[in-house]
Amino acid sequence: MLSRIAESLFWIGRYLERAEDTCRIVEVHLQLLLDDPSVDQDDAALTLLAVMGAPSLEAADTTEVLRLLSYDPTSPCSIAAALGGAREAARRARETVSIEMWEAINTTWNSVKGGRLQRMRPASAFRHVRERCAVISGTADQTMSHDEGWLFLALGRSIERVDMTARLISTAHITAGTQSSWNNVLRGCGAHHAFVRSYGGVTTDTDAAEFVLLDRLFPRSVVHSLAAAEAALAELNLASGRRAGYEDESTRLLGTARSALEYRAPGRILEDLPARMTELQRTCNQASEAITERYFSSSAAASWSGGN
Numbered sequence: 001m002l003s004r005i006a007e008s009l010f011w012i013g014r015y016l017e018r019a020e021d022t023c024r025i026v027e028v029h030l031q032l033l034l035d036d037p038s039v040d041q042d043d044a045a046l047t048l049l050a051v052m053g054a055p056s057l058e059a060a061d062t063t064e065v066l067r068l069l070s071y072d073p074t075s076p077c078s079i080a081a082a083l084g085g086a087r088e089a090a091r092r093a094r095e096t097v098s099i100e101m102w103e104a105i106n107t108t109w110n111s112v113k114g115g116r117l118q119r120m121r122p123a124s125a126f127r128h129v130r131e132r133c134a135v136i137s138g139t140a141d142q143t144m145s146h147d148e149g150w151l152f153l154a155l156g157r158s159i160e161r162v163d164m165t166a167r168l169i170s171t172a173h174i175t176a177g178t179q180s181s182w183n184n185v186l187r188g189c190g191a192h193h194a195f196v197r198s199y200g201g202v203t204t205d206t207d208a209a210e211f212v213l214l215d216r217l218f219p220r221s222v223v224h225s226l227a228a229a230e231a232a233l234a235e236l237n238l239a240s241g242r243r244a245g246y247e248d249e250s251t252r253l254l255g256t257a258r259s260a261l262e263y264r265a266p267g268r269i270l271e272d273l274p275a276r277m278t279e280l281q282r283t284c285n286q287a288s289e290a291i292t293e294r295y296f297s298s299s300a301a302a303s304w305s306g307g308n
Helices: 003-035 041-051 062-071 079-092 099-119 122-143 148-175 181-188 192-199 205-214 222-236 249-262 273-295
Strands: none
Touching: 003 041, 003 062, 003 079, 003 122, 003 148, 003 181, 003 273, 041 062, 041 148, 062 079, 062 099, 062 122, 079 099, 079 122, 099 122, 122 148, 148 181, 148 205, 148 222, 148 273, 181 192, 181 205, 192 205, 205 222, 205 249, 222 249, 222 273, 249 273
């Protein structure tokens, strides 16, 4: 497969996952402000923008959060910019992307460009974007051959999901200690129903953190997403034929991060959590760079416009 095509599919996966997860994170932020009026909204806005890698500001409020993370196509960490990036990447890989998938991506981009998201109520806009991303992901899974191209798409999606789930968990630190903080993280991951079925109705911070970080069966948990990325890399590396160790740097990085989470001592899951989530984001960035160097180095540079 041409490196240009592989790279475009990898970034389609990342951009779509970033758009969907940014919706989830901003929804959690707005819900936190509703649940706990004692939270300083301006400080919470600045913290969230920092977590999302937005340019640093001296002051911010909820309106600025919505502009920078949702509507403004010139803001590199906005939902509009991510959807535009996915559409551009799909255009670069037009000969490989299925007709149905291209139509789903193009329809989504046409539905949000021109400031339409800004004219919708935030809840409606986020629901619209999440539903469109789900349609595109489902269409890709059902209409693409699960060959190398699909593996790169799944690889990008999984790495971005790890990165964004780590950012979502970091937002719990904004209101750490309040009753609703981890409930909102569970809802942000779409995990609340699955969590209640697994753990019952009583939510403790430790149980909630354990579920979104370590659950091997829930598809949006960090460990599950790391394992999915490792599986995609293993399929792409089948031809290497190595019997010991890992030649591939991205596999080594992701496998080390997964093991560090899975083998952490019980009861210590909440210790140093913000710092460990920052380290996990750094690992995702390093793994992405290693993938780019190994598989895409011969293609033209991609115009990635995500946050840091």
